Amino acid sequence: MRELLVHLDRSAGRLGGQVRSGLRDAIRSGRLPPGFRLPSTRALAENLGVSRGMVVDAYEQLIAEGYLTSRHGSGTQVTSACAAPQPAAAPGSADGPPITHDLVPGVPDLSEFPRAAWLAATRHVLNTAPHSAFGYPGPAGAAELRAALADYLGRVRAAQARPEHIVVVNGVAQGLSLVSQALRRFGRDVLAVEDPSSDRQRSIFTTHGLDVAYVPTDAEGIDVEALARTPARAVLVTPAHQYPTGVVLSPRRRAALVEWARAHDALIVEDDYDAEFRYDRDPVGCLQGLAPDRVVHLGSTSKALAPGMRLGWAALPAALIEQIRDLKTNADLGSATLAQLTLVRMLETGAYERHLRVMRAHYRKRRDAVAEAIAEHLPAARVHGVAAGLHLYVELPAGSDEEATVRRARAHGVRVEPMAAMRVIAPGPPAVIIGYATLSPDRLRAAVRLLAESVLPAAGRHG
Amino acid sequence: MRELLVHLDRSAGRLGGQVRSGLRDAIRSGRLPPGFRLPSTRALAENLGVSRGMVVDAYEQLIAEGYLTSRHGSGTQVTSACAAPQPAAAPGSADGPPITHDLVPGVPDLSEFPRAAWLAATRHVLNTAPHSAFGYPGPAGAAELRAALADYLGRVRAAQARPEHIVVVNGVAQGLSLVSQALRRFGRDVLAVEDPSSDRQRSIFTTHGLDVAYVPTDAEGIDVEALARTPARAVLVTPAHQYPTGVVLSPRRRAALVEWARAHDALIVEDDYDAEFRYDRDPVGCLQGLAPDRVVHLGSTSKALAPGMRLGWAALPAALIEQIRDLKTNADLGSATLAQLTLVRMLETGAYERHLRVMRAHYRKRRDAVAEAIAEHLPAARVHGVAAGLHLYVELPAGSDEEATVRRARAHGVRVEPMAAMRVIAPGPPAVIIGYATLSPDRLRAAVRLLAESVLPAAGRHG
Numbered sequence: 001m002r003e004l005l006v007h008l009d010r011s012a013g014r015l016g017g018q019v020r021s022g023l024r025d026a027i028r029s030g031r032l033p034p035g036f037r038l039p040s041t042r043a044l045a046e047n048l049g050v051s052r053g054m055v056v057d058a059y060e061q062l063i064a065e066g067y068l069t070s071r072h073g074s075g076t077q078v079t080s081a082c083a084a085p086q087p088a089a090a091p092g093s094a095d096g097p098p099i100t101h102d103l104v105p106g107v108p109d110l111s112e113f114p115r116a117a118w119l120a121a122t123r124h125v126l127n128t129a130p131h132s133a134f135g136y137p138g139p140a141g142a143a144e145l146r147a148a149l150a151d152y153l154g155r156v157r158a159a160q161a162r163p164e165h166i167v168v169v170n171g172v173a174q175g176l177s178l179v180s181q182a183l184r185r186f187g188r189d190v191l192a193v194e195d196p197s198s199d200r201q202r203s204i205f206t207t208h209g210l211d212v213a214y215v216p217t218d219a220e221g222i223d224v225e226a227l228a229r230t231p232a233r234a235v236l237v238t239p240a241h242q243y244p245t246g247v248v249l250s251p252r253r254r255a256a257l258v259e260w261a262r263a264h265d266a267l268i269v270e271d272d273y274d275a276e277f278r279y280d281r282d283p284v285g286c287l288q289g290l291a292p293d294r295v296v297h298l299g300s301t302s303k304a305l306a307p308g309m310r311l312g313w314a315a316l317p318a319a320l321i322e323q324i325r326d327l328k329t330n331a332d333l334g335s336a337t338l339a340q341l342t343l344v345r346m347l348e349t350g351a352y353e354r355h356l357r358v359m360r361a362h363y364r365k366r367r368d369a370v371a372e373a374i375a376e377h378l379p380a381a382r383v384h385g386v387a388a389g390l391h392l393y394v395e396l397p398a399g400s401d402e403e404a405t406v407r408r409a410r411a412h413g414v415r416v417e418p419m420a421a422m423r424v425i426a427p428g429p430p431a432v433i434i435g436y437a438t439l440s441p442d443r444l445r446a447a448v449r450l451l452a453e454s455v456l457p458a459a460g461r462h463g
Numbered sequence: 464m465r466e467l468l469v470h471l472d473r474s475a476g477r478l479g480g481q482v483r484s485g486l487r488d489a490i491r492s493g494r495l496p497p498g499f500r501l502p503s504t505r506a507l508a509e510n511l512g513v514s515r516g517m518v519v520d521a522y523e524q525l526i527a528e529g530y531l532t533s534r535h536g537s538g539t540q541v542t543s544a545c546a547a548p549q550p551a552a553a554p555g556s557a558d559g560p561p562i563t564h565d566l567v568p569g570v571p572d573l574s575e576f577p578r579a580a581w582l583a584a585t586r587h588v589l590n591t592a593p594h595s596a597f598g599y600p601g602p603a604g605a606a607e608l609r610a611a612l613a614d615y616l617g618r619v620r621a622a623q624a625r626p627e628h629i630v631v632v633n634g635v636a637q638g639l640s641l642v643s644q645a646l647r648r649f650g651r652d653v654l655a656v657e658d659p660s661s662d663r664q665r666s667i668f669t670t671h672g673l674d675v676a677y678v679p680t681d682a683e684g685i686d687v688e689a690l691a692r693t694p695a696r697a698v699l700v701t702p703a704h705q706y707p708t709g710v711v712l713s714p715r716r717r718a719a720l721v722e723w724a725r726a727h728d729a730l731i732v733e734d735d736y737d738a739e740f741r742y743d744r745d746p747v748g749c750l751q752g753l754a755p756d757r758v759v760h761l762g763s764t765s766k767a768l769a770p771g772m773r774l775g776w777a778a779l780p781a782a783l784i785e786q787i788r789d790l791k792t793n794a795d796l797g798s799a800t801l802a803q804l805t806l807v808r809m810l811e812t813g814a815y816e817r818h819l820r821v822m823r824a825h826y827r828k829r830r831d832a833v834a835e836a837i838a839e840h841l842p843a844a845r846v847h848g849v850a851a852g853l854h855l856y857v858e859l860p861a862g863s864d865e866e867a868t869v870r871r872a873r874a875h876g877v878r879v880e881p882m883a884a885m886r887v888i889a890p891g892p893p894a895v896i897i898g899y900a901t902l903s904p905d906r907l908r909a910a911v912r913l914l915a916e917s918v919l920p921a922a923g924r925h926g
Binding site: 106107110111113115116118119122123126127131132133134135136137169170171173174177181203204207208302305306307308309310311326327329330331332333334335336337338339 | 574
């Protein structure tokens with residue numbers, strides 16, 4: 001028992017917190033190795049001279065955080081290495097303690113990838129595809145996939161696209177790369193981008209020689225009047241669920257945006273990145289359906305299936321089709337056919353939409369867990385973007401220090417995305433993005449509790 | 464029998480040829496529909512008043528050409544539509560008669576794609592890959608594939624590349640696209656290219672703003688002295704099997720090329736497009752192995768498996784790695800992981816090399832069939848590049864009209880690639896490229912016979 005002893009400073013208060021953090025530190029440092037069986041809560045409480053409730057509370061919290069595993073009949077153990085929460089391979093993960101709760105958005109629940117359905121669809125394709133399916137692909141993609149997508153996007157996203165308007169691309173990133181190159185060719189050297197927005201796409205535009213003009217967004221989405229004051233004649237928007245604020249572009253802004261595009265012979269690029277996931281509201285049709293001659297609609301299977309598939313599509317205005325096909329030819333001749341036909345099979349058999357239904361239910365529970373935990377542990381925060389997607393935009397309580405909060409959360413093993421890097425022209429309230437796709441509701445509740453402690457360290461509720 | 468009557472002009476000679484072309488025309492025009500059962504050779508010979516041997520010869524030739532099918536017990540029939548030779552979906556195929564013998568190079572035998580082995584490897588990956596395999600790929604590709612390729616390229620191609628030097632790309636085309644962009648960034652605005660060379664890659668370079676300088680090749684490969692007189696500080700070469708002439712870059716030219724690169728701080732881009740297929744000679748190691756700090760080695764599975772996979776690799780000089788990874792990120796974030804891991808499994812289990820061994824034996828037979836048929840039917844032609852690859856460079860008899868020959872062959876249903884489009888600065892003898900990967904030895908012999916007739920129409924050997 002000696003090695004388990006947690007040093008408590010009874011004059012410092014918050015004894016429960018001290019028990020919890022003492023155990024967590026012992027696990028992180030390796031002093032309690034993977035598989036180590038902990039004493040019963042009663043025994044540890046006696047050893048430490050604290051109430052049994054405090055130890056029960058500490059065990060439960062560390063189970064929720066993934067440090068401990070409770071197995072019926074074998075008590076509570078330190079989680080073994082292979083089952084431990086996987087730290088994300090992302091910038092910063094090499095520094096500091098392991099990430100036990102990764103709330104950085106952008107990735108769906110990879111553990112739910114429909115492996116069996118994908119294998120069955122692959123088998124079907126390999127058993128039935130003509131030999132020509134293995135030849136050089138056409139630059140626009142497999143005719144079967146373009147037909148299936150035209151149908152799917154029309155039905156689910158109210159898009160207006162015929163198969164010949166669609167070019168299959170390797171994810172939205174490649175779509176943006178090709179569109180950037182096309183804009184340069186058409187003499188559109190400035191691309192307007194929403195502020196705030198993802199800072200990860202910026203280099204795609206600048207690599208291809210575009211200048212970026214940032215345009216503020218508000219509760220209705222992008223400010224079209226501000227857009228009109230920029231020199232940009234092309235704009236990238238996220239109308240279904242603004243990234244990161246979660247705002248849905250309002251009907252009058254949609255109309256104004258299309259009007260701007262028509263008046264200025266401009267192009268609208270619609271990144272429909274997470275439109276498959278809607279919870280409490282009717283689907284909002286895509287912008288492309290309003291003005292197929294002015295909007296490039298970009299989508300992918302990265303959220304619906306997995307980003308590792310690199311399968312996406314662009315529904316294009318007629319005037320752009322030839323140019324984009326040509327650029328796709330010069331980029332890589334065309335996308336791999338086998339994966340395209342496998343996706344066709346997933347769409348045909350209904351496996352794709354079945355998977356989406358299952359995941360929608362999962363994600364709704366996770367969103368609810370985060371929203372409820374924030375209401376409980378961080379009641380002064382304001383939560384946005386709850387109706388759709390896989391992330392929430394959370395304004396921290398007024399007066400919070402965003403950077404310090406994110407850093408402190410990270411020290412607790414919780415990784416959330418700060419807003420700072422996503423804002424360029426307009427300052428905003430302290431806020432973070434919480435991606436909730438990859439953790440269970442219990443882990444999410446534990447994560448929010450840790451985040452709440454990071455925001456208000458002086459107002460501890462334990463001990 | 465009336466509808467079968469072939470009109471013979473006994474004063475024109477070449478009766479056997481008239482029987483054959485009369486039947487062929489009747490099938491092409493639809494007068495003899497798919498499935499039509501032909502009379503016995505004896506009956507037709509009697510009907511036409513020719514020797515039975517002539518009709519046997521005609522039936523055999525049309526069977527080899529794919530127009531007729533001989534089934535044991537049911538005689539000889541016009542090939543039914545679904546089993547008919549598939550015209551290639553390529554420029555020109557919409558014009559004129561159907562392509563019955565496509566000898567245009569560039570595609571391996573798609574009917575031999577190892578579907579079962581690929582499915583088994585996919586199953587293994589889907590059953591065993593960690594969830595993280597479905598997340599965003601790294602821009603350089605899966606670590607497992609880079610390790611497997613470093614081993615494979617070292618063993619089979621005598622390359623010197625560690626896994627961290629390799630970036631997985633979507634085929635050689637994407638490799639060339641990324642390298643072109645990198646050259647621009649490094650201020651290398653002129654790329655030297657072999658003359659003759661494939662005219663299909665040119666637009667990749669010009670799209671990314673490079674000027675192209677053509678450099679003559681001879682029986683030893685690229686003329687390095689001529690290269691040194693260009694302003695180019697980067698060159699694209701095909702050392703293992705020059706495309707299209709089939710020349711192997713000689714040892715002293717290899718040394719001179721590397722010396723040129725070192726003296727001029729230049730980059731060599733090695734397109735190792737068909738190195739897997741060697742027949743009568745020892746493998747020639749890749750150029751990259753001589754100078755890994757100066758050579759970008761590009762390869763793919765397009766010839767070894769199928770171009771529809773879009774799986775390739777670049778082994779890079781250390782100074783280029785970061786740049787190419789960055790450009791790959793901005794092109795599409797990285798290649799699809801599932802196909803990469805499936806290829807790893809194919810390499811690990813030996814299925815990849817087993818497939819190569821089988822195909823090498825197939826292709827050797829096909830090459831032999833073409834070479835022998837040319838020796839028989841076109842003895843005045845000179846054949847080059849026979850030791851490796853999937854195509855031959857065939858110099859037509861002196862005085863032939865290359866363009867007219869290709870056009871006449873096309874009218875006979877035979878598609879061969881003329882050299883004209885591949886020569887830019889240096890004129891050359893009339894010649895064609897014969898890709899032999901996709902047809903059976905019998906079909907190849909028939910094709911060469913038709914080609915020979917197209918070259919020397921006045922010197923008919925029949926009738």
